[in-house]
Amino acid sequence: MYRVRAVMSFGGAHNLRNYNGKCENLHGHNWKVEAYLKGDSLDETGMLVDFSVLKKRLKEILDTLDHKYLNDEVVFFRSNNHTSENIAKYIFTEMKETFGSLTDRVVVWETDIQAAEYWEND
Ligand SMILES: [Zn+2]
Numbered sequence: 298m299y300r301v302r303a304v305m306s307f308g309g310a311h312n313l314r315n316y317n318g319k320c321e322n323l324h325g326h327n328w329k330v331e332a333y334l335k336g337d338s339l340d341e342t343g344m345l346v347d348f349s350v351l352k353k354r355l356k357e358i359l360d361t362l363d364h365k366y367l368n369d370e371v372v373f374f375r376s377n378n379h380t381s382e383n384i385a386k387y388i389f390t391e392m393k394e395t396f397g398s399l400t401d402r403v404v405v406w407e408t409d410i411q412a413a414e415y416w417e418n419d
Pocket residue numbers: 311320324325326
C-alpha cells in the first residue's frame with residue numbers, strides 16, 4: 298500500500314456548545330490538519346496522487362474554515378459541534394468528494410499535544 302499526506306493549518310474561532318468548561322467561552326485556535334490518501338496502485342508517473350492536487354484540494358477545504366466563526370459561518374457546524382473530531386469528519390467528507398476511496402484519514406491538531414482523527418473503513 299501507499300500513503301501520502303499533506304499538512305496545512307487554518308485559524309478560526311469558536312465556543313463549544315453543550316460543554317461546561319473554558320472552551321464554552323469564545324476563543325481561537327490555529328488548527329493543524331493532516332490529510333492522508335491511501336491506495337495500492339500508482340499512476341504511470343509513479344504517484345498515488347500528485348501532491349500539487351492534494352494540496353490544492355486541502356487548501357480549498359481549509360479556506361472554507363479559515364478565519365471563520367465556526368459556530369455559525371460554516372453550515373456543517375450549525376448542527377455538528379465544532380470539536381476537533383467533527384472538524385476532522387468535515388474535512389474527510391470534503392476530501393472524499395474529490396478523492397473517493399483513496400481518502401484515508403484526517404488528523405486535526407488543536408494544540409501541539411492533542412489531536413483527533415476521523416476515518417472510515419479500516
Ligand atoms: Zn476550542
